[in-house]
Amino acid sequence: MNIKGIFKSVRFPFMVAFVLIVLFSGCAPKIKINMLQPAQYHEASLTKTIAVLPFSGPDGKAFAAELEGVLAGIGIDDHRFFTLVDRATLDKTISEMQLSQSGLVDQKTAAKLGRLIGAQGIYTGIVAQNSCNDSRYFEKRSTCVQYEKRRDKDGNIYQGACINWRHYNVHCTKRTAIFAVSPKLVDVSTGKILYSRNLSATAESSGCDDTKPVQSEHVLIEKAKEAVKRDFRRDIAPYYVTREIKLLDSNESIESPEAKDKLKRGLEYANKGRMDNACELWGEARNLAGNSYALLYNLGVCAESRGDIDAALLLYRQADKKLGKPDDDISLALSRASEAVKNKNKLKEQLGGK
Known part of the structure; x- marks a missing residue:
């Protein structure tokens, strides 16, 4: 993929869907926008060809296989994010090196194994806790x-x-499950640890003899594992978050009746989930009422929803300047858009490595 194509792939995922929710402030609806965020651990996200060794600890081998499934299942815009070394090749090499299938290996050995199988990074780890009380x-x-x-x-x-x-x-009975694991990613070329974190989660259930029974140990352990896997997923690859964004309905600084009508009708379209029509109407209204901070702000939301974060930030700044005083919604939009602009370069690098 060329650089231009990479940039487009970064820009578009800032928003893949917007969904109107049934919360209102006055007449102005709120919409939800799915925005792509960079991985929490940048270096781990750049290591694309990987292998997962068996973890040590209780059921470590089984959980390593689950993490392998998480890594294999990560996709951004229908593109697989990581390439995993074939399991048969990995097992054969582990056997040839006479390594344990159920224990942690040191960084030097992990790096050597990675070079033999053509991986850029090797995940190892320890399951520290896997129990119910x-x-x-x-x-x-x-x-x-x-x-x-x-x-x-x-x-x-x-x-x-x-x-x-x-x-x-x-x-x-109150039953508490706890699952704790310490995954580690080793750079094959240098032996350096690119990612290391202690992840843990608990799950609880209570039940009495005369009511519903307490949930089984298996169910609770699986819940705790799922929470750990969600944290791991966000650590090592880009992920989507849902932002709830309020639209503005103020007629302040709008003298044209036609512009007022277009602002109102745009909100009605937004209320029905038709942001395409809403944005078109607000664009027309802006030509008639360029001093309206509400129109500038709403057009900023339009830009943000289509992934044009630079345009969104500019429009939010213009809305802030036109209003001339602090506004919570505009301040939140400025903060959100500024963060997205900073994240854009990280996302470009993380997505461009494929």
């Missing part, structure tokens, strides 16, 4: 054992309030 407790219950008997005006007996309660305790 139960704690017992009681909860109080009450049940009525005698009700007042009452008569209506016709002499019919009916049940009144409770006049005798029985109080008792029930046995309950």
